[in-house]
Amino acid sequence: xxxxxxxxxxxxxxxxxxxxxxxxxxxxxxxxxxxxxxxxxxxxxxxxxxxxxxxxxxxxxxxxxxxxxxxxxxxxxxxxxxxxxxxxxxxxxxxxxxxxxxxxxxxxxxxxxxxxxxxxxxxxxxxxxxxxxxxxxxxxxxxxxxxxxxxxxxxxxxxxxxxxxxxxxxxxxxxxxxxxxxxxxxxxxxxxxxxxxxxxxxxxxxxxxxxxxxxxxxxxxxxxxxxxxxxxxxxxxxxxxxxxxxxxxxxxxxxxxxxxxxxxxxxxxxxxxxxxxxxxxxxxxxxxxxxxxxxxxxxxxxxxxxxxxxxxxxxxxxxxxxxxxxxxxxxxxxxxxxxxxxxxxxxxxxxxxxxxxxxxxxxxxxxxxxxxxxxxxxxxxxxxxxxxxxxxxxxxxxxxxxxxxxxxxxxxxxxxxxxxxxxxxxxxxxxx
Numbered sequence: 001x002x003x004x005x006x007x008x009x010x011x012x013x014x015x016x017x018x019x020x021x022x023x024x025x026x027x028x029x030x031x032x033x034x035x036x037x038x039x040x041x042x043x044x045x046x047x048x049x050x051x052x053x054x055x056x057x058x059x060x061x062x063x064x065x066x067x068x069x070x071x072x073x074x075x076x077x078x079x080x081x082x083x084x085x086x087x088x089x090x091x092x093x094x095x096x097x098x099x100x101x102x103x104x105x106x107x108x109x110x111x112x113x114x115x116x117x118x119x120x121x122x123x124x125x126x127x128x129x130x131x132x133x134x135x136x137x138x139x140x141x142x143x144x145x146x147x148x149x150x151x152x153x154x155x156x157x158x159x160x161x162x163x164x165x166x167x168x169x170x171x172x173x174x175x176x177x178x179x180x181x182x183x184x185x186x187x188x189x190x191x192x193x194x195x196x197x198x199x200x201x202x203x204x205x206x207x208x209x210x211x212x213x214x215x216x217x218x219x220x221x222x223x224x225x226x227x228x229x230x231x232x233x234x235x236x237x238x239x240x241x242x243x244x245x246x247x248x249x250x251x252x253x254x255x256x257x258x259x260x261x262x263x264x265x266x267x268x269x270x271x272x273x274x275x276x277x278x279x280x281x282x283x284x285x286x287x288x289x290x291x292x293x294x295x296x297x298x299x300x301x302x303x304x305x306x307x308x309x310x311x312x313x314x315x316x317x318x319x320x321x322x323x324x325x326x327x328x329x330x331x332x333x334x335x336x337x338x339x340x341x342x343x344x345x346x347x348x349x350x351x352x353x354x355x356x357x358x359x360x361x362x363x364x365x366x367x368x369x370x371x372x373x374x375x376x377x378x379x380x381x382x383x384x385x386x387x388x389x390x391x392x393x394x395x396x397x398x399x400x401x402x403x404x405x406x407x408x409x410x411x412x413x414x415x416x417x418x419x420x421x422x423x424x425x426x427x428x429x430x431x432x
Contacts, residue, residue: 032110034206035231036342039284039311046225046280050178050271053226056191060199066094068152073098073127075150078143078196081188083163084180092161093189094149096125097141098134099202105137111204113340114139114197116190119324120214120237121168124148124156129326136333139203141193145186145219169215170272171248171255175264183272186219191227198229207231209336213324214238214295217288218274221304224285225277232339233281234332236288237322239296240275240304243268246381247295278307286313286335290320291373291411291429297382298409298429305428314348316426318373318389318413328422346414346425353403353430360392360399360412360427367414367425370399374410385409408432 061078068075077092100112115138117129125142133140147162164182173181190210198205210230212220217238224233242248243257243265252258257268270276287305291298298316305312315331337343349361360370370392377385385408392399392412403410413426 032204032206035340037339038231039339041282041309041311043228043282044280044309046277048270049226050181050184051188051191051226053191056188057195057227057229059192060195061192063196064092066149068150068154070127070154073130075125077149077159077161078192080163080192081179081185083185086163088161088163091147091163091185092159093143093192094125094159094162095141095143095193096127096130096150097139097196098127098130099139100134100137107202108204111200111207112137112139112202113207113209113336114141114200114203115209115211115336116140116193116197117142117326118186118190118210118212118216118219119145120212120216121166123213123216123324125150126324126326127154129324132326133333138336139197139200141197143189143193145182145189145216168248168251168255169218169242171242171251171257173268173272174256175267175271178271181272183219183222187222187226190219190223194227194229205229207340209234209340211236211332212238213326214322217296218242221274221281222277224283224308225280228282230283232284232286232336234286234288234335236329236332237290237293237296238274239289239301240273240278240307241300242273245297245300247297247383275304275307278304279309281308282310284311284313284335284339286315286332287428288315288329288332289317290322291316291318291387292385293320293322294383295322298385299382299431302429302431312428314411314426314428315424316373316411316413316429317422317424318371318387330420330423331416331425334416334419334423346416348412348414348425348427351410351412351427351430356403357400358403358410358412360414362414365397366416368417369415370394371413371415372401372410373413373426374404374407376404376406376408378408382409389413403432 066075130140146166149159211234213236217235220235347364375385416423
């Protein structure tokens, strides 16, 4: 793959288990600027990881070109870990990479910021998602999370060199076969993708971010506790406590975890539920979702976010259907710019409740509309809740509202119409 190899410099042939270069090997500039707004907290390392991170962090994978009809982006496969059910000693993960137009975005000193994009179930490598980030001035890399690829005409097909077939994320992973699990493979792919970006001559290795949608959000949550080299994270929809979520437990025999109990279930949770990784995330993290997301419950998202030790931000939309809707979550870009470069955003500090009145707390105001989002539903399954909204008008810069009688859950969301009608930050959800 001539073009990508030229960009990467010296691309090393990779065999998992053999260390070739140090972590973040061959950075384009050893003095590349670091994030100016890092919200640093003390690191904490998860013990008993499935991955040989020392080896994986040190490995720049071999790549090979895949020809397509799109000439603006680079399509390729990178070598990854083996998959024994297919008798593959190595797999080749399909991926796409794009670089900003240098005439519109001259390369900064130290290199461009970069982002890894992780799709969800039913998805694929989306070239449009990569291009969206290129048009924001970011190098972007998307990879396939299952054993799929794109044809020359950019339609999805099975990748014969790929590993785990398409299924419900980690729900069918088996603790007795960890190295063939979806969790093991997707996090390995994230680490290797990070290595590719960090060694890219146009990328600032200190400014690499990670975001994923749905099962990609789950994968982002896993990686947030494993690969500490990322500057920040933005999981969309995906949350932990999958074994408590009716949307997934209702799958019955389709979810291997449903057949487990006692210590067997505890082992599954230890290795395959995001809740076991999020408490090792010490980086700024933006949790993005629709408040009534039908796949991951609002309760489990709140519990998941509470585990993160890094600075937490929220963008919980009152209207955001579940899907690959990257163009309807522009707050992710605003969040990245804030963490990487100190760009001012609305800093929402939660809610104060006094005598039945809820008041939005904020320390930086860059929004023009505030809505109070609430439900009076009492169903034990939060997937069944219906939310209502009320516009809140400020009084001397204070946004307060009397909480409606019977409210069981609520939050404030703030709109930034100067950026986009879809750009929303919010408080976390509160339960009465």
